[in-house]
Amino acid sequence: MKRLIDTLIEQLIKMSGAVTEITVLLIIVFLFKEGAGLFNASEVEKGYTVLVHSENTVERLSPKELKEVFDGNIENWEKLGGKDEAIRIFRFDEIFSIYTEDELGKDYVLLPEKLEEVISADPTIIAYIPQKYLPTNLQGIKELAKMNISLTDFYIGKEWIPTATPAPLFGILPLLLGTLLVSFIAILIAIPLGVGVAIYLAEIANERVRKLLKPAIELLAGIPSVVYGFFGLVVIAPIIQKIGGLDLGETAFAGSLVLAIMALPTIISIAEDAMRTIPKAMRDASLALGATKWQTIYKVIIPFASSGIAAAVVLGIGRAIGETMAVLMVTGNAAVIPNSIFESVRTIPATIAAELGEAPGGGAHYQALFMLGCVLFIITLIISIVAEVISSRKIIKE
Amino acid sequence: MIETKNVNFYYGSFHAIKNVNMKMKSNSAIALIGPSGCGKSTFLRLFNRMNDEIPGAKLEGECWINGKDIYTKHTQVDMLRKNVGMVFQKPNPFPKSIFENVAYGLKVNGIKDRAFITKKVEESLTAAALWDEVKYKLNKSAFELSGGQQQRLCIARALAVSPSILLMDEPASALDPISTAKIEELIHVLKQQYTIVIVTHNMQQAARVSDKTAFFMYGELVEYSDTKKMFLAPEKEETQNYITGRFG
Numbered sequence A: 001m002k003r004l005i006d007t008l009i010e011q012l013i014k015m016s017g018a019v020t021e022i023t024v025l026l027i028i029v030f031l032f033k034e035g036a037g038l039f040n041a042s043e044v045e046k047g048y049t050v051l052v053h054s055e056n057t058v059e060r061l062s063p064k065e066l067k068e069v070f071d072g073n074i075e076n077w078e079k080l081g082g083k084d085e086a087i088r089i090f091r092f093d094e095i096f097s098i099y100t101e102d103e104l105g106k107d108y109v110l111l112p113e114k115l116e117e118v119i120s121a122d123p124t125i126i127a128y129i130p131q132k133y134l135p136t137n138l139q140g141i142k143e144l145a146k147m148n149i150s151l152t153d154f155y156i157g158k159e160w161i162p163t164a165t166p167a168p169l170f171g172i173l174p175l176l177l178g179t180l181l182v183s184f185i186a187i188l189i190a191i192p193l194g195v196g197v198a199i200y201l202a203e204i205a206n207e208r209v210r211k212l213l214k215p216a217i218e219l220l221a222g223i224p225s226v227v228y229g230f231f232g233l234v235v236i237a238p239i240i241q242k243i244g245g246l247d248l249g250e251t252a253f254a255g256s257l258v259l260a261i262m263a264l265p266t267i268i269s270i271a272e273d274a275m276r277t278i279p280k281a282m283r284d285a286s287l288a289l290g291a292t293k294w295q296t297i298y299k300v301i302i303p304f305a306s307s308g309i310a311a312a313v314v315l316g317i318g319r320a321i322g323e324t325m326a327v328l329m330v331t332g333n334a335a336v337i338p339n340s341i342f343e344s345v346r347t348i349p350a351t352i353a354a355e356l357g358e359a360p361g362g363g364a365h366y367q368a369l370f371m372l373g374c375v376l377f378i379i380t381l382i383i384s385i386v387a388e389v390i391s392s393r394k395i396i397k398e
Numbered sequence B: 001m002i003e004t005k006n007v008n009f010y011y012g013s014f015h016a017i018k019n020v021n022m023k024m025k026s027n028s029a030i031a032l033i034g035p036s037g038c039g040k041s042t043f044l045r046l047f048n049r050m051n052d053e054i055p056g057a058k059l060e061g062e063c064w065i066n067g068k069d070i071y072t073k074h075t076q077v078d079m080l081r082k083n084v085g086m087v088f089q090k091p092n093p094f095p096k097s098i099f100e101n102v103a104y105g106l107k108v109n110g111i112k113d114r115a116f117i118t119k120k121v122e123e124s125l126t127a128a129a130l131w132d133e134v135k136y137k138l139n140k141s142a143f144e145l146s147g148g149q150q151q152r153l154c155i156a157r158a159l160a161v162s163p164s165i166l167l168m169d170e171p172a173s174a175l176d177p178i179s180t181a182k183i184e185e186l187i188h189v190l191k192q193q194y195t196i197v198i199v200t201h202n203m204q205q206a207a208r209v210s211d212k213t214a215f216f217m218y219g220e221l222v223e224y225s226d227t228k229k230m231f232l233a234p235e236k237e238e239t240q241n242y243i244t245g246r247f248g
């Protein structure tokens, strides 16, 4: 009977382990499957196409070029490798001001023909139209080559404008840099503070203070990040704005501060645990040789706890990089490459949270957001591996 | 010369050392014996003020070393500890190289001269009878040494800062008989240059290494005399009982 229960429990534990592993794997597979679709998606928004006159020598335009053209920033074909002619932009709506409803026929059956007429009449034209009105007879008209969104556009693209027409821009560089900048500054703030407080708790504070402070700090780790975000929004951002004399307090720096505050409890708690595992004998040995308390801390305790401290820091970073809500609330959410920490930025998690709701399922935007998730996953994976390496590293230098 | 005057020591309300008056001559070995929990370690730690680290502990009376009260407001505890070295019950080398272990005390005491440190490390390891065993692997981790070697390393580490007194708290209790014999031999040599106060559980060891022996019980100093006399003809009955093994 006892043996039976034993094996039963063992099997249950094994099973739950397997289920967890499979779930995690499934999530990762799902993430990458959804994300990878992005590179099979057309650059031009789904269901639309871009037409030019057949004599136009331009064969294809990158999403960036398309955007510049339709924004009116590029006005001459020469810049795109064509003839020296001014570009005429033709937006689909214009067809309704050229022709009356009657001329376009019932259910717009004649619309493709009329489009053909208009486009073939002007060698400088560029037209952006729904795929379904594509003229059947492409005389005097040329469809620009349809390219898939490329890896380079995604990974080193400098602009993230998922709603741009005709071609949305999915360059993650601003988001990636935003994430790294905010996290990096946060870590720069959190490490000295966190390790400092950990040292204070483990080595300096008396037992009563420690018993009070440690649970309080651990409690901080449990506060929902929205609360931190709100705090950042109503307290930190205005302070930064005032002190820095800025137009806007919601900056990368505000995000870093909020993240640092959020990462602190993790760092403090784990680093303190690491320091408290140091045998009393080590401390005594150092003190008995005439080392001061401070010498003992930085020559014996910190090196001895270094792998634990490193793990604490990495876990803190992990929280900072993946954090969504708080950062979403205080960084100002401008998806541009930041020049300084006092500018608005937008991080990857914040982007996913903010945009997933509006991105139509299965569309390029949706897939791009999943790809962002993959990037985030890889970043945190790297961090975990680093953490693993550091904490398994032998503390003794040979 | 070490002297205690009416020393009482308390852990909170627990009276661990009771009115002890004792004088220890320089360049000799003094053994502290007595049953477990009688306060030997507590008494030993008074002389390098390691008891200071214990919260709620309190000292009454005076401790003098070489003509100075070591518990005044002006006493520099780090300088005191440089002069009064300590070897602990369990070998406790740092997780550093053999060399760095011995050099540690010099470095924390502000010595930067590489050549001097190197010289001092060799001298100390030689004095601790370890040099020949480790001279080719000074950069190896101290943890690669055997327990007995580690304890001698800890002795070398204590000697490196040139103390005049060495406190040893059951330094051989965690070691095998051969390592123990080596440590005892070492104490014999060291006591010509250093004052050695050694706590031991082992009667034979006390008899072998010390010039004088102090017997403690329940925090009181029961008897203190020449080792020979103590073991051959103790004055007190408790001492007699303890050394013949009828107690503790």
Ligand SMILES: Nc1ncnc2c1ncn2[C@@H]1O[C@H](COP(=O)(O)OP(=O)(O)O)[C@@H](O)[C@H]1O
Residues within 6 Å of the ligand: B011, B014, B016, B034, B035, B036, B037, B038, B039, B040, B041, B042, B043, B054
């Ligand atoms: N840090 C401490 N806090 C409270 N009591 C202690 C502490 N260290 C030792 N004691 C008590 O003081 C008494 C003497 O201890 P100790 O000096 O370690 O004895 P010994 O070394 O002779 O075995 C024991 O009863 C012990 O329980």
Ligand SMILES: [Mg+2]
Residues within 6 Å of the ligand: B040, B041, B042, B169, B199
């Ligand atoms: Mg003891």
